[in-house]
Amino acid sequence: MARVRVDGKQFCVADERFHFRGVTYGTFRPREDGHRFPERNRIKRDFEAMGEASFSVVRTYTAPSDDLLDLAADWELRVLAGVYWPDWRYLVGASRRAVRAVARDARREVGRAARRLAGSEQVLGIVLGNEVPADVVRWIGTETISSLLEELCDVVRVEDPETLVTYANYPTAEYLPLEGLDFLTFNVFLEDREDLRAYLARLHTLAGDRPLVLGEIGLDAGTTSDSERRQAEVLDEQLEAAMERGAAGSCVFSWTDEWWVGDSAVEGWQFGLTRSDRSPRPALQAVARRNRTSVADLRPTWESVSVVICAYDAEDTLAECLHHTCRLDYPNLEIIVVDDGSTDATAQIARRYPRARLISIEHAGLSVARNEGLRAATGQLVAYLDSDAYPSPEWPYYLVLGLDRRTVGGVGGPNIPPLDDSLGAQVVARSPGGPIHVLLSDDRAEHVPGCNMAFWRHVLEEVGGFDPVYTAAGDDVDICWKILDRRWEIAFHPAALVWHHRRPGLRRYLRQQRGYGRAEALVEVRHPDRFNAVGTAKWRGRIYNSLVPSWGRVRIYRGLYGAAAYQSIYRAGGHGIDLAHQVGIPVAFALVLTAPLAALHPALGLGAAVALVWLLGLAVVDVVGARPPRTLRRGCLRFRASVAVHHLLQPLVRTWGRRRAWALARRHLPAVAPLPRQAAMAPGGAVLLPEDRPRAELAAAIVGAARHEGFRVMAPTGWEAHDARLLLSTFVAGDLLTSSHPPGTIQVSVRPALRVARTTAAVLALAVLAGLAPSAAALGLLGLGADLARGWWRARRRLPRLLQKGAPS
Numbered sequence: 073m074a075r076v077r078v079d080g081k082q083f084c085v086a087d088e089r090f091h092f093r094g095v096t097y098g099t100f101r102p103r104e105d106g107h108r109f110p111e112r113n114r115i116k117r118d119f120e121a122m123g124e125a126s127f128s129v130v131r132t133y134t135a136p137s138d139d140l141l142d143l144a145a146d147w148e149l150r151v152l153a154g155v156y157w158p159d160w161r162y163l164v165g166a167s168r169r170a171v172r173a174v175a176r177d178a179r180r181e182v183g184r185a186a187r188r189l190a191g192s193e194q195v196l197g198i199v200l201g202n203e204v205p206a207d208v209v210r211w212i213g214t215e216t217i218s219s220l221l222e223e224l225c226d227v228v229r230v231e232d233p234e235t236l237v238t239y240a241n242y243p244t245a246e247y248l249p250l251e252g253l254d255f256l257t258f259n260v261f262l263e264d265r266e267d268l269r270a271y272l273a274r275l276h277t278l279a280g281d282r283p284l285v286l287g288e289i290g291l292d293a294g295t296t297s298d299s300e301r302r303q304a305e306v307l308d309e310q311l312e313a314a315m316e317r318g319a320a321g322s323c324v325f326s327w328t329d330e331w332w333v334g335d336s337a338v339e340g341w342q343f344g345l346t347r348s349d350r351s352p353r354p355a356l357q358a359v360a361r362r363n364r365t366s367v368a369d370l371r372p373t374w375e376s377v378s379v380v381i382c383a384y385d386a387e388d389t390l391a392e393c394l395h396h397t398c399r400l401d402y403p404n405l406e407i408i409v410v411d412d413g414s415t416d417a418t419a420q421i422a423r424r425y426p427r428a429r430l431i432s433i434e435h436a437g438l439s440v441a442r443n444e445g446l447r448a449a450t451g452q453l454v455a456y457l458d459s460d461a462y463p464s465p466e467w468p469y470y471l472v473l474g475l476d477r478r479t480v481g482g483v484g485g486p487n488i489p490p491l492d493d494s495l496g497a498q499v500v501a502r503s504p505g506g507p508i509h510v511l512l513s514d515d516r517a518e519h520v521p522g523c524n525m526a527f528w529r530h531v532l533e534e535v536g537g538f539d540p541v542y543t544a545a546g547d548d549v550d551i552c553w554k555i556l557d558r559r560w561e562i563a564f565h566p567a568a569l570v571w572h573h574r575r576p577g578l579r580r581y582l583r584q585q586r587g588y589g590r591a592e593a594l595v596e597v598r599h600p601d602r603f604n605a606v607g608t609a610k611w612r613g614r615i616y617n618s619l620v621p622s623w624g625r626v627r628i629y630r631g632l633y634g635a636a637a638y639q640s641i642y643r644a645g646g647h648g649i650d651l652a653h654q655v656g657i658p659v660a661f662a663l664v665l666t667a668p669l670a671a672l673h674p675a676l677g678l679g680a681a682v683a684l685v686w687l688l689g690l691a692v693v694d695v696v697g698a699r700p701p702r703t704l705r706r707g708c709l710r711f712r713a714s715v716a717v718h719h720l721l722q723p724l725v726r727t728w729g730r731r732r733a734w735a736l737a738r739r740h741l742p743a744v745a746p747l748p749r750q751a752a753m754a755p756g757g758a759v760l761l762p763e764d765r766p767r768a769e770l771a772a773a774i775v776g777a778a779r780h781e782g783f784r785v786m787a788p789t790g791w792e793a794h795d796a797r798l799l800l801s802t803f804v805a806g807d808l809l810t811s812s813h814p815p816g817t818i819q820v821s822v823r824p825a826l827r828v829a830r831t832t833a834a835v836l837a838l839a840v841l842a843g844l845a846p847s848a849a850a851l852g853l854l855g856l857g858a859d860l861a862r863g864w865w866r867a868r869r870r871l872p873r874l875l876q877k878g879a880p881s
Contacts, residue, residue, distance in 0.1 A: 073146070073193045078487065079661060080464055081320060083321065093322070093363040094152065095359075097323045108134050109136075115143050116143050119143050121350070124360075125363060130152070151195050152199060153185070155198060157201075158177065158183070160212045178224060179224065214249075240251050240287040241258050256275065262310075263291060265309045266878075273317060273515040279566075289311070292342055295342065300354050300355070304355040304357070328348060329565055331343075341463060375451075376408070376450070377404065377455055378405075379455045380446070381457050384414055384438075384441070384459075388602075393460070394421070394428055400468060405468060406429070409430050410431045410433065418459075427841075453527070461524065470485065471484075475528075480563045483527075484521065484563075485520070485568025486618070497573060498576050503581065508521060510613040517562045518562070519553075524570045544587050550598060589726040589732075594733065598741070653722075664683045664687070665680075666679055694712075695716045744777055744780060747770075759821070762816065763816050767810055775787070775808070778798060778871065783798050794807035799827075799863045804862075806863070806867040807823045824864050826860075
């Protein structure tokens, strides 16, 4: 029997999906040998009944005995083995010695259990503990508890590196950082279906790229037939919700009402699927029926789906992509491969898969290929999958389940690198600029990457499909923003996972980032309101990449007196560290290039020295923050250093690509509404235009004309006292204002003003430079004056001339 292992957000055995259908067992009255389980014959009968009810996992709260493991094998049950050790909740006082003693006992007990269970194929994983209460966590300290649990993970892996490790947490302590776990386990008792669905989305966000298991779900059956029927109904709904939201497994609490804590039987709790005498409750039959279903059984009928795979010179990865895609069992599934003029064996490979329909076109770029797939698609939902990615078996089901409201126009899911990818690809996966999702909430997205996105076909047609200007990247950002601008929502389903190969090697990565920079310039001129003054995207949501650490400030909502039922972690956006990289690194490299000025005077090298220290500081941050793969045992420091190099070089090549493409991006702008031709100059540099349309429409046309002519325009939000802000030069900005007076006329003016912060910094720098190298300061002063003159001229002369000649059509 092969061992269970993690497969993305699910589990598998060998190459087959392992369906985790669990039930808790115990604790019971201690036996003579000390194990807290029934006698062998009782276990045998219990496991036989579990097998008949199609359970596949039994969760214990203490280390399983040998006879329990043997009997589990007879009924093909895997054991999720708990390890008991007296944790901090049993301490009285705040003695550091006692806290250390708890840690010592924990290491001893976990090590002992891990040694005994090492190599057992029957053991699914080890649970390091169960539900340390939130007030205990607060009393002892989050870091103290988290550090010990991480240490216990290492204790288990020393004994058996293949043993899966988890900890059964509770909503009151969901903020515990536990990166070393193989999968996340939460005990959740929520009766309301919608509340449970929402909270599962929350827990998936915490789990990241790891499976999520519900370690306990259930309901007290009470003592009446009505309450027992209610237990059955709630359990059925809970299991259905868990399956729908992509939980990797659930453990029903509990198998029987027979339950002991210490040396005493617990009375008055009827959570069991069976009573103490093992007579079944209605809930057992309900759970057994649910155990025999999969995600495919959640609906009687499913919407038709067309999977579009756009491929260009993809012979290295297309076979793997089609192998997995053509094995999907989703009904009404159409597979379309669009060969974008490949010069290799892409088309021949596609023809080997009869289930896939091949469409060959001349090479025209990614967006054109996506549109060709859209035109050929017959499905109600059009899903896009990259040729260097492949889907998990449940992928299309979860995509459709993500479309849970009429207001949702599209859906996406996570993409992670395959576990067997090279270390170079794993480095790239932990580097910036990759295909990641941006979430507005736990189940709503601002952006889903193009390697894993799906939209209703009529929504794509409504927004005009993909813009052909995007030939290699940027099309996914553009289409998501266009859809959001039409007031559709984009859903995110955390279990709709695809495996996505990253490009290994620094050179290939940097070439890709240069192309992304070019695409970013194209996106910026089409969505200027979503970019800031330095040309980086202003994401309204939060960027999520489970492989990259979040540096945002962490706050924990604990409730008044620490009494909140759900004590949640909230992170700030983390935009500061991103800005430090994307803007700070190019500026720092530019300052480093001024190092030769130190030959004129040593103080002139101060800027280069400060910049070098800045870059080294960021490198240290990136080395510390890099997360090597959990399976990497050697070379972790080298891996971290490689990730840091990628972090330092990426902003440079991305900025270079963006700047080089700026003129090209303007040339491909859509046509704007023409401006009136009868413009006239007025005193003070104002321009008079005939009022041939509402003022707001004319102001929008002026902004569009300015963008066509190369002006950088910061789109208004409605909170400003101007119509738009023009970035006229490095040190000059201009506020565009319009006014509908006198009657029949619209006046237009651009009022130039200094960009105060950067101008002040430049003046101070020139003042320091004047005392060190007067000639260099004089040149700098001339440059500043030239920039100010250029900004004033663009405001007072160039834009008025543009308005006089009218906008290009």
